[in-house]
Every structure is written in C-alpha cells, then in structure tokens.
Amino acid sequence: MSFPWAKHYEPKAPLMKWVDERLPLPRFVYNAVGAGYPVPRNLNYFWNFGVLAGVALMCQIVTGIVLAMHYAANGAIAFDSVEHIMRDVNFGWLIRYAHANGASMFLLVVYIHIGRGLYYGSYKAPREMIWLLGVVIFLLMMATAFMGYVLPWGQMSFWGAQVITGFFSAIPLVGEPIRVWLLGGYAPDDAALNRFFSLHYLLPFVTLGVIILHVWALHIPGSNNPTGVEVKGEQDTVPFHPYYTAKDGFGIGVFMLIYCAFIFFMPNALGHPDNYIPANPLSTPAHIVPEWYFLPFYAILKSFTFNFLWIDAKLWGVLAMFGSILLLFFLPWLDTSPVRSANYRPTYRIFLIVLLIDVLVLGYVGGAEPTARNVIIGQIASIYYFAHFLIILPIVAATERPRPLPNSITEAVLGKHGGGHASGAIAGSALPAE
C-alpha cells in the first residue's frame, strides 16, 4: 500500500473485473494480502504469529457460535447444559474441547506475538498506533477469556468470578457499589452469569473490529523486520503472495498439529479438575487459581502482602496487577532508543531474556501453593517486572552502546549468505538496469 513499487491489481478473469469495477473488494484484498503488498524479505518465523492469532480467533468464533446453540446461561442448568454438549450433542465433545483449548492456543500465540514486538522494537515510531491497538486487543481478550471461563459454572468458574469481581471492592468509597453493579447482585449468580454470556458473545466481534484497525495501521508503514532497519527499496521486499501466504500456510499447519494434539489427546491438561465440580457458593476450593495465561498477573497481585503508606495491601495488589498490563501502553515512550531490534542492542537483549525468565517464574508462583518461600520468590520477580519496564528500560535506552546497524535489509541478507558474487551486483539501494 505504501511502497511505490507495489504491484497493481490487474484482473484477468472477466468475473473479477466485473466485481472489481462495482465493489473494489478484489483490489483491496490484492493490496492487503496479495501480490500487491510488499513485505521485507528477511522475516523469520516470529512473524507468523499475527496470522496465527487471527486463525485462533476464527476458530474460537466458529466453535463459540456453535456451542451457544446448545448452552444454557442459567445457574441451575448451565453445568448440565455443558455436559449435555459433551455427551449428547453430535461431536459436542469435539467442539467444546476445541473451544476450551482454542482459548489457550489463542493466548499462547498472542504472548509470542507480543514477545516478538518487545524484542524487535515493533512498538517504536512510526508503529506506536499498532502497538496501542494491540494492547487494547490484549485487554479485550483477557476480559473475554475471563467471562468465558465463568460460563460452565464449575467451582473455578464461580470462585474465579468471586475473586476477580472482588478486586473492585478494593477501590475506596465507590468500589463495593461498583462490584454489586457489575454482578447485578451480592455474589456471582444468575444475573452475572447471563450478562457474562451476553458480553462473552459480543467482545470477540469488538476484538475483530480492533484487529481490523490494527492491521490497517500496520499496512501504512508496512512490517518491521529482524534488523529493525526500514525498507529502502524494492530489493528489500517480496510480495506477500505467494511468499508469505506459503510461509503462513506452513505455520498454520504446525499450529493445527499442536492444537489438535491437545484437543484429541490431552484436552484437560491446561484446565483445572475443580471446574468439573458444579459451583457451590458455600464451599471454597482448596486453591483458587485462574487459567495458566493469567498466572503471572495473579502472582503480582498476591505479592503485595503488607499495607504500605496509606494504601492497604489488597489495593496495592489490584493497582499493581492492572498496572502491570497498562504500563505496556507507555512502552514506545519509555524505551527511547533509536535502535529497534534487540539483535543490535546487546545490553537491552540481556534484560529482555531476564524478563522472559521472570515472567515464567511469575507464572509458576501464580499457580503454586502460597508457601513463605514461593511468596518471597514472587515478590522478587514482581520487583524485577516493574523495575524492568519503568526504571531499567529508560536508563538502558539512554546509556547503552548499540552495535552498528546494516545499511539496508538487503545488505544484512547478503551478509548472511557470505556476500559472494551477488554483492557486487548490489550497490546499496541502486536498482539494476533491467
């Protein structure tokens, strides 16, 4: 779209010509994902995860709509309706397991996608808007996943809803009224279940809308690439089709293999057995834990164990948990280094690897028993998380010495292949006479 050498849509088939003259949809598709969209030639497999996230969303929408044909959002029969799906509906077990494991796959893919953004500086100018929209998508996904998990109305569904809505009561003065308003009652019950079902159906389509903006914003500057050096000329790019359609096709195959391995052979591995017990408001489970994708944030929440200054521990925990996600919005302005890719920022790279380990440790602590030892580990890990984004990043950006960048993508690519005879044919960005 933004590159002058992008190919133009020239429909050969008369049908396509007829449609395109009346509704320029074929041309739009061609320019967005077809041969008319130039993409850097050096993208690695970490660039597959955006499309995989889109595929995961489609799977969730399709399986979700189908499940909604059989599910009943009423406290008395919700759990039974899910068992009806599992036992009586034709292929109901397949669709239910696909939806439950699809949520995990969707979040796994999105976490890797975010990790790519952090490592290669995809959030930096001129791509800040893509990043901001992405954080919005992430928040919508978390809300959708939380509400979806409540719907089967198992023990974890109910108690998870109890805990998460309990956060709001931490807000001074208005907290408790807000919590009661959200629930439509004093504890999760039919009112909450019904409205969660309604919103769980709605939010994925809102997410879809934001994704359209996210991809639109991407197509203005075009994709980032592993060197972080902007596209300089035609030889830096290849058309999206067939090069990246083929690569994405392969990526989708690998994704489906992993997804189906879970659905058919380990469908409950990522879930919690307690959710096969019907919700009982009078009996709290031994350990209330959210699904794995929320564990790091849960660990941060639980790390604030003492009142500090005028704010009590519970409020600190809630503020920190939301803060840990909201700080992502400010990342483009926290990390002011002009170098994008961590491949050329050795100091920053080390801290990023520590962050990855830190998030995995937080995840472990979030799901583990709250022994004194685990609480201490969680507190140290939470310290690092906030320090990384809010203190370390700005300092590193201002003081580090980055490695010298290649002049262009082409130079980096040829450098990888040992230069050889082709390097003489390339003079920086000069186009050969052809």
Added chain:
Amino acid sequence: MASVDTPIAAGDGTGPHGAEGDYRRRDFLSIAAVAFGGIGVAGVLVPLVSQMAPSADVLADSTTELDLSAIAPGQAIKSTFRKQPLFVRNLTPEEIAEANKVPVSSLRDPETLAQRTKEGHSNWLVTLGVCTHLGCVPLGAGEGEVKGEYGGYFCPCHGSVYDTAARIRKGPAPKNLTVPPYKFSTPTTIVIG
C-alpha cells in the same frame, strides 16, 4: 525484478531438473498443499453441520404409555407424544359406521378406518393432533369443542375439516391426521413409539 534473487531464467540449472523442474515441483507442491487444506476445511465442516442434527437425548427411544380405561365411548383425550399433541378417541358404533360408509376413492387421502386402527380395536382412534396443512392443533378432542360438519376434528386456522376417522374431507390440509406407531400392551393400555 530485484537482483538479490538469482534469476530463475539464468539457465544455470539450479535444481536437479533445471529451471523448468523448479516450476513444476513448486506448482505440484502448492496445489497438493492447497488441496489438502481444502480437504481439511471440508472435514471440519462435518462436525459443525452435524451438531445441529437432533442430539442423542432427543433421538433416544421415548415411548409413551397410555391407559385407555378412563375414556368412555364418544370421548377423546389430549396427550403428548415426542413433545407433540396426541388425540386418542373412543369411537361410538355410529361414528364407526359413518366412517365406513364413505367411499374411499372419494377421499383426498384414501384410507379406510380399518387401515387407521388396530385389528380388534377399531373403536380406538390414535392420531397426532397436528393439522397436516400448516401445523395448528385442531379442535374436537376436548369437551364441548367444535367438531366440524363431519363430526371429527376442525382446524380453526384455515378451516380444514376431518371426519370421524380423522381423515381430511374439506379445507386445505393435504393428508389425514398422522397415525403414529403404537401397539396394545394390554386390552386397556397402548404403548406409542
């Protein structure tokens, strides 16, 4: 084109079959991969379409047992069978005679009373209470309900009139009221379905 790429037409034989072989292998693999993808999509459609078909609990054999001893001659009751209305009528000898008088060939849906009842129980008329026109529940089974000019059932929606053997005589309905599968387990009980 970008000169970073080895020009395919350079004729230096990049593959075992040369440049031509490259295109053929690439096209074959692409077509094969897309074909497999298409089969996969078709395969995914199977459970998605099938899940809308009746589920196992709906299909499960459900039999309705009915005790007829309380129904006097000339009386009828309304019950349900597989979630649909069911009419069970104890025909009087006059009603049986009236039904047998009708020349079968003159009927829109030719059937004799004998064909619509069980042998030895020709006074028991068991039919679904669903008009075969567009599905309304006809009147005539309950106390005091309009029976229509043929003394059977009358559908108020569009005026279909059924006779004492619940056969269509007048109005838009194309077929007689459906007789479900049933049998007499005792002289006074039937098992339907």
Added chain:
Amino acid sequence: MVRYIAGLVGVGFVAALLFALVGSISGLFNDPQPESAAATLYKHPKELELESNGFMGKIDVAAAQRGFQVYKEVCSNCHSLKHVTFRDLRKIGYTEAEVKKIAADWGTKQQVQDPKTGDRSERANVPADHFPAVYYPGQGNPPDLSLITKARHDGPAYVYSLLTGYAEQTPELLAKHPDAKTPDGLYYNPYFPNLNIAMPPPLAQDGQVTYADGTKSTVAQNAKDVAAFLVWTAEPELNERHGLGLAVLGFLLVATLLAYGAYQSIWRNVKH
C-alpha cells in the same frame, strides 16, 4: 515527561514490594509455619494401569461392566450418577434388552407429579432416563460420580487409591501429629487431601461383589474395575476421541509437510 512519571510509579511499586519482601523474609525466620499434618501425611495416588490410560487408551468394556456392577451394588446407595442415562450403558456392551431390565429393576424410581392434582408418585425407570438422584441424609456430602475421574487430579488413580487406602492411625503417627486424630464419625485415609474422610470404607472385604463374568472379586479388583467404569462415565467419547485424533494428526502431518515443501520451493531462489 512520561519517563519521569513512569519512574516514580515504578519506584512506588518496587518500594511497596520491597517492604512486603522484608516482611516475608522476617516472617520466614521469626514465625516459621510448621508443616501441617495434611502436608506430611497426605499420599499421592498409587500407580494404576488401566486400558484407558495413555494416548491410545481404550475403554475396557469388560472392566467397565464389572465396575458398573460394583457401582450398582455398593456405590449407588449413596452416590448419584446423574449425567449418565440408562441407554448410555449400551456403549459398554449391554444389549437393549439388558438395558431395559437394568432400568426397570433399578431400586430408586423416578418421581412423577400429577399436573392436575399435584399428587406425587413414582414410576419405574426407562432407558431414556438419567440415573435418578440419590439423597444421602447422613454425615458428609457424597459427590456425584459421573465426572469424578475428571474432577480430581489423577482421577482414576485417585479413586483406586482412595478405595484401597483406608488405614489405621498408628500410635507413633498420633504422637507426631496429634491434630490429625480422626474425629468421631470420620475415617482415616491418607489418600484423601484432608486425611479424614466421611465415607466409611465401602469395600470392606474381598468378595463383596460377585462378578457376573466370574472374575475373582477382591477389594483391589473391585476398586480397579469401578475406576475403569468411572473413567467411562466421565469420558464416554474416549475411544472415538483417540481414534479420530490419530486420523486427524496423521492428515495434518501430511498436509504440513506438503505446505513446508511448497514454502521451500517458492522461496528457493529468493535470498532471505
């Protein structure tokens, strides 16, 4: 500007965490939590080998039928099986006639209420019915067993270990953990997370159930078979799931290899 505010916020969170960390560490040394009895005495489930274990596991129909017999004669007195219908028993090898008889003979009848008079009465079960609810007025809440092997970690092994795990509390044990003494009305079972369970040992001796297929009936055999049966009640789709899974993964493997080949051949002459 953003960086300064962010820095302040960061310092705030880090300070609150450091404060909490100091508190935790001092608590660790000054006020160490003693290991609870439940933590030391609780035993993880024993190994249980069932034909349904593993990636290509299948429901063992013979074991499931024996397990159903155990459920019927022992467990159904207190435990419901509400998500299972009598007609489902066809899937573990019972014929239609056998299922009709099992349903008709089932001790607990279906409750019926006359819509006109409000009178309640009972009717015999038919195959389409779910196993009727069981109400247990005594101590404890016997859970419904339809999903028990999915509702417990290591479900089948847990069921087997629990049923074979009842033990006496030795004087040494009581000396070390006086707070673990079994209260009246409960029974000591180290495979139960709280150690003392309200369920009396349901399989008290060998030969309690006489198997229709003649298999030797011991407590261990009963427990194993009922575990196999309960795996089926929780996952009736197991066989189909594994079979379809093998076909789907095989198909996807071929499709992905083809896709990889297509990708490689499209990119062959393009430097990247």
